[in-house]
Amino acid sequence: MNAVATNVAARLESVIGASHVNGSSEFCAKFAVDDVVPSAVARPASSAEVGEIVRFAKSEKLALIPSGNRTKLGMGTPPGHYDIALDMTGLNQIAYYDPGDLTLSVDAGMSLAQLEDALARQQQFVPLAVPFFEECTVGGVIASNIGSSLRPGYGSARDFLLGAEFVNGAATFTKSGGRVVKNVTGYDLHKLLIGSLGTLGAITRLNFRTFPLPEGYGHLVSTFSTVDSIMRFQAIVSKSSLTPSSFDILGPEAAQAVAEFKANRHSALPPWFTHGAWHVCIGFEGAESILRRYSSDLVQYAQQCGASNYHLLEKFEEKSLRVGLRELVKLLSGSGPSATIFRINTLPIFPSDVSDLGTLAARFSIPCCIFASSSGPLYFALQPDDLGDKTIGSLGHIASGVFEYAAAHDGSASILFGPTALKRIVNVWGPTRNDAPLMRRVKNAFDPENIFAPGRFVAGI
Amino acid sequence: MPAKGATRKVLHRDVIHGLHNILGASHVLHRPEDLSLYEYDGSVEKGRPGAVVFPTTTDDVSRVVRLAAQHDTPIIGRGAGTGLSGGALARTGGIMIVFARMNRILELDLKNQRAVVQPGVVNYELTHAVDHAGLYFAPDPSSWKSCTIGGNVAENAGGPHTLAYGVTSNHVTALELVLPDGEICRVGSCHGDSLGYDLTGLFVGSEGTLALVTEITVKLLRKPESVKTILAIFDRVDDASETVAEITARAITPAACEMLDGWTLRAVEDFIHAGFPMVSAAVLLIELEGLGEVVAAQVAAVEEVCREHHAREVRIARDEQERELLWKGRKNAFGALGRIAPGNYVLDGVIPRSKIPQALRRIQEIGERYNFKIGNIFHAGDGNLHPIVLFDPRDAGQYQRAIEASAEIIRYCVEIGGALTGEHGVGMEKSELMPLLFSDDDFALMRRIHDAFNPQSALNPGKIFPLNKGCGEITPRAQAAVRAVPL
Numbered sequence: 001m002n003a004v005a006t007n008v009a010a011r012l013e014s015v016i017g018a019s020h021v022n023g024s025s026e027f028c029a030k031f032a033v034d035d036v037v038p039s040a041v042a043r044p045a046s047s048a049e050v051g052e053i054v055r056f057a058k059s060e061k062l063a064l065i066p067s068g069n070r071t072k073l074g075m076g077t078p079p080g081h082y083d084i085a086l087d088m089t090g091l092n093q094i095a096y097y098d099p100g101d102l103t104l105s106v107d108a109g110m111s112l113a114q115l116e117d118a119l120a121r122q123q124q125f126v127p128l129a130v131p132f133f134e135e136c137t138v139g140g141v142i143a144s145n146i147g148s149s150l151r152p153g154y155g156s157a158r159d160f161l162l163g164a165e166f167v168n169g170a171a172t173f174t175k176s177g178g179r180v181v182k183n184v185t186g187y188d189l190h191k192l193l194i195g196s197l198g199t200l201g202a203i204t205r206l207n208f209r210t211f212p213l214p215e216g217y218g219h220l221v222s223t224f225s226t227v228d229s230i231m232r233f234q235a236i237v238s239k240s241s242l243t244p245s246s247f248d249i250l251g252p253e254a255a256q257a258v259a260e261f262k263a264n265r266h267s268a269l270p271p272w273f274t275h276g277a278w279h280v281c282i283g284f285e286g287a288e289s290i291l292r293r294y295s296s297d298l299v300q301y302a303q304q305c306g307a308s309n310y311h312l313l314e315k316f317e318e319k320s321l322r323v324g325l326r327e328l329v330k331l332l333s334g335s336g337p338s339a340t341i342f343r344i345n346t347l348p349i350f351p352s353d354v355s356d357l358g359t360l361a362a363r364f365s366i367p368c369c370i371f372a373s374s375s376g377p378l379y380f381a382l383q384p385d386d387l388g389d390k391t392i393g394s395l396g397h398i399a400s401g402v403f404e405y406a407a408a409h410d411g412s413a414s415i416l417f418g419p420t421a422l423k424r425i426v427n428v429w430g431p432t433r434n435d436a437p438l439m440r441r442v443k444n445a446f447d448p449e450n451i452f453a454p455g456r457f458v459a460g461i
Numbered sequence: 462m463p464a465k466g467a468t469r470k471v472l473h474r475d476v477i478h479g480l481h482n483i484l485g486a487s488h489v490l491h492r493p494e495d496l497s498l499y500e501y502d503g504s505v506e507k508g509r510p511g512a513v514v515f516p517t518t519t520d521d522v523s524r525v526v527r528l529a530a531q532h533d534t535p536i537i538g539r540g541a542g543t544g545l546s547g548g549a550l551a552r553t554g555g556i557m558i559v560f561a562r563m564n565r566i567l568e569l570d571l572k573n574q575r576a577v578v579q580p581g582v583v584n585y586e587l588t589h590a591v592d593h594a595g596l597y598f599a600p601d602p603s604s605w606k607s608c609t610i611g612g613n614v615a616e617n618a619g620g621p622h623t624l625a626y627g628v629t630s631n632h633v634t635a636l637e638l639v640l641p642d643g644e645i646c647r648v649g650s651c652h653g654d655s656l657g658y659d660l661t662g663l664f665v666g667s668e669g670t671l672a673l674v675t676e677i678t679v680k681l682l683r684k685p686e687s688v689k690t691i692l693a694i695f696d697r698v699d700d701a702s703e704t705v706a707e708i709t710a711r712a713i714t715p716a717a718c719e720m721l722d723g724w725t726l727r728a729v730e731d732f733i734h735a736g737f738p739m740v741s742a743a744v745l746l747i748e749l750e751g752l753g754e755v756v757a758a759q760v761a762a763v764e765e766v767c768r769e770h771h772a773r774e775v776r777i778a779r780d781e782q783e784r785e786l787l788w789k790g791r792k793n794a795f796g797a798l799g800r801i802a803p804g805n806y807v808l809d810g811v812i813p814r815s816k817i818p819q820a821l822r823r824i825q826e827i828g829e830r831y832n833f834k835i836g837n838i839f840h841a842g843d844g845n846l847h848p849i850v851l852f853d854p855r856d857a858g859q860y861q862r863a864i865e866a867s868a869e870i871i872r873y874c875v876e877i878g879g880a881l882t883g884e885h886g887v888g889m890e891k892s893e894l895m896p897l898l899f900s901d902d903d904f905a906l907m908r909r910i911h912d913a914f915n916p917q918s919a920l921n922p923g924k925i926f927p928l929n930k931g932c933g934e935i936t937p938r939a940q941a942a943v944r945a946v947p948l
Contacts, residue, residue, distance in 0.1 A: 098813055100706060100709065100710040100814070100815035101709065101813040101844070102709065102814075103813060123712070124712070155627075155631070158630075158662055159627060159631050168906055172905065174900075174902050174906045175903055176903075178879070178880045179813070180813060180879050181814070182619060182623060182811050182840070182843040183880040183882070184617040184619070184628065184883065184886055185880045185881045185882050185891075185895070186895065187907050187925075188617075188630065188663060188666055189663070189910065191630075192659055194659055194662075195657075195659065238574075238683075239683070241751075242752070286754075286755065290752065290754045345650065345652050346652065347651050347652040348573055376654050377654060410650075410651065411650065412650065430656070433656065434646065435646060435647065435648050435655075435657065435660060436657075438646060438914075439660070441913035441914060442658050442663070444913060445913040446906070446910075457657070458656050461657075
C-alpha cells in the first residue's frame, strides 16, 4: 500500500471508525473497477455515516464509487479516478413495509434474494427478475438499471420505484418521491438515479410498489426456422388480448446457453431445446383458468406462424427455464475473459435484419449469440477464446459495426460488459449523443465537485 | 428564487412588435380584454399575462423564447388551461405560449404502439384517432375531452385508470424541448430506453419550469378484451373505505376504484342521472379489465369483499351505455357540486391505501369541528383523496376556516406517510405547502436542477418552489389549495 492510500484509509478511520474502513491492498483489490484499485473501502452502517464519508471525500476531492455486492462493477467506462469504494452492504434492512398498501421502503444494500424471501412471507414481490439475482443488492439493480425479464408484464423499475433517499455530491442527504403509489409532488429526481451507475450519489434507500405473487406460472417455448415467422408470431401475440409476463427471443446459441444452464443440474438437455433453431419463450402467470387460456391461445398462434415445434412448460421445468432466461446475461458475461455483451435498443426490439449482427461477428471468426430480451433490448454477446491484441482489435471493429447498426435503426447501443482492454480503446457508450450537454447539467447539479464515479458514464460524466 | 420580470406586468411595445414579426398579428393577443380570458385556469388562482401567443411550429416557440430572453420577460406554457393547481398561470406576467394551434398528431406507429404528437393535441383526440386499431392513450384525467397532452406532460396528469396503468410519466418515451435560451433539443427515444440519465422522466411533471415541450412520443395501450364495471352501494362510509383497503390488501388489482360519498352523490345524481342511489353513505365504482378469465375471477373476488363489508347492493353495469353513464357521473362530479355550494376547496392529498378508513374518519371529524360539509369523491384505489370543502368564499370568516381545515387535512395526509399531490401538480396552489414534505437540503438539490435548465427563472416563475420559504415549518398561505366554483 502506498503512502497516499494509507493516508486515505487512516483519515477515513478518523471519520467513521476503524471497524468501517479497510485499506489493505488485498481487500481493496476486490473492489477494483476495470483494474483501477481504490485506496480504501468504507462500509458505512447508516445513512448518516454515508453522509460523513461523502463529506470527507468532497473536502479532500477524492473519487468515490458506491457498490453493492459488486456483480456489475464491470459496467461503464474505466473510471477516471477511484479513491474510495463505498460498500453499501451495511445498509441492509427493510425500513418499512405495509403489505396492506403494497408499498415497501428498503435499504439499498439489502440483497434482492433476501428481500424476495421477506416479501414472499406476505405472498408479495418486487418484479425485478434480473441477472445476478441471488447475489445482487437492490441499490445495485437500480443504479445499473440492469433489465428485468418481467418487463412486459410489470414494466421497468421506473414504473414501480416510488421514491428514493440518497446522499448527493454536495454531501447532503436528500429524497425524492415518497412511499405512496401515486405522487407528483416535486421533481422526479429518483428516476434520474435509475441507471446512473453511481454518478449522481449514493443511494441509501428505495421505495417500491410491491405486487401479489402469481398463483401459478407457465411458459410456451416454440421453435422457428426463419426470422420472418418469429416476427409474425410476435406481431400476432402483441395484437392479441394476451399480456404475457415475459417474451424472450433466443438465437440458436443463446437457446443453447439457457438449455445448458439447466443441463448442469440434470445432465441431459431439456426437451424444449432444438439444436440450431431460434426459440421464442413466452411466460405467463395467474390462476389455473388463466394459464389454460394462455396455453391454448399461444399454441394456436405458434402453429399459425409455422412453429416447427412447441412445448408447454410448468412447475419445475418452467421455473428452471425462467431462471435460465433471467440469468442469461450473467451466463454469457462469465463465459470467458474476453466475453463482450452489447445492449442494443431499437424499435422493434427484434429487427428483421438481426442476422446482420451474426454476419459481423463471423467476419472476425468470433463466436456470438443473439437474443431479444424480455427486458427490452436486443443483446449481442461475443465469446472470443483469448484476450490477445488481435482479438481486442477485432472486438473494436465489431463495436463500431454495432454502433452503426443501432444508429441505422434510430436506436442506441452500448457495451454492457467487456474486457478492460477493449473498454480502453472503445467508448462503451458509443458515439457522443446530442443530449450529452443536458446530461452534464444534471450531473453538475447532483455532484458539483465530480466526486461520484467520475468518468464511468455517458458523455465523459 | 427571484421571479423574472416580477414587477413588470405590461410588456414593452418592442416585445409586442417582436411577437408580431415572428408570428403575425393573428397569432398574438395583447389587449387587456383579450388577456383577461387567460388569467384563469381550473384553480381559483389568477395571473394575467402581458401577451398571449399561439405558435404553430417548434421554431416559432424557439424564436418567441429567444425574444423573451432578450427582453428579460417570463414565459409560461399553457395547454387548455384545465389544470387545478395554477400551473398554467402567469404569476408574474410575461408571454404566455398557448399550444392550442400545435395540435397535430405527427405520427402513428400502430405496430409498435407509439404516437408522436404536438403538445396541443387534446387527450381524448389521440385515443379517438387510434380507436380503430384497438389502441388508446391511458392517462384519463376528468378533463380528458378538453385537456391537452402537453398539459398532461407538464403536470404529470393522472385519472381514474392510473391505478392500473400509471400517470402520464409512465406513458411518455421521448420529448422535444425548447430551453429558456431558445435551444431546441430532444430527450428519450421512441422505444423508451436510451443511454444515460432518464431525462424524459425528469422533464415530465416538471410543470413547465425546466423547458417547454414541443413534441411528445407516447405509448399506446391495447384495449382490454373484457371490461366490467361494478357499483357497490354502502350504508356506512367505514364499510366502503374498509372494502377498498381489503381489495388492496387481497391484491385484487382493478383498473379503477373510485369512491363517492352518499351526500355528494345525491348532488351528482340530481344533475347527471347516472343511476347512482339517492340514499346511501357511499358507493364504490370499480372497474376490472383484462382477459375474460382474469376479469371473471376478479369480479367474483370484488363482490365477495363488498358483501363481507356489508354492501347493500352490488350492481354490475349491464352494457357499455350503463357503464359510460356511471363514468359520466364520476367525471362530472366536481361540476355538479357547484349546484349546492357557492365555492369549494378540492384537495389532492395521497395516503397509504391501508389508512383510508382512518383518514376518512379524520376528515369527517375535521369537517365537524370546523362546521363544514366535506365531500369525498376520489381515486380510492390508489389512495388519492379529493376531499372537497364546501363553503361560501364571499364570507371572509368561512374562507379562512376552509383554509385552516384544508391545511389540517393535508398535514394529516403527510403525517400518515402521504404526499401533497397525486395528480394535480404543485403549481402556485401548493407551493407553500412543499416544506411539509421536503427539507432545505431537498430544496437545494431541486433548485440546482431547476437552475441547471432555467437559471434565470424565465420559465414559469413562481411555481413548485415556495416563495415564502424560510426554514422549517411554514404556515400555508391563505390562497393555498383554494378552488372556488362560482354559481
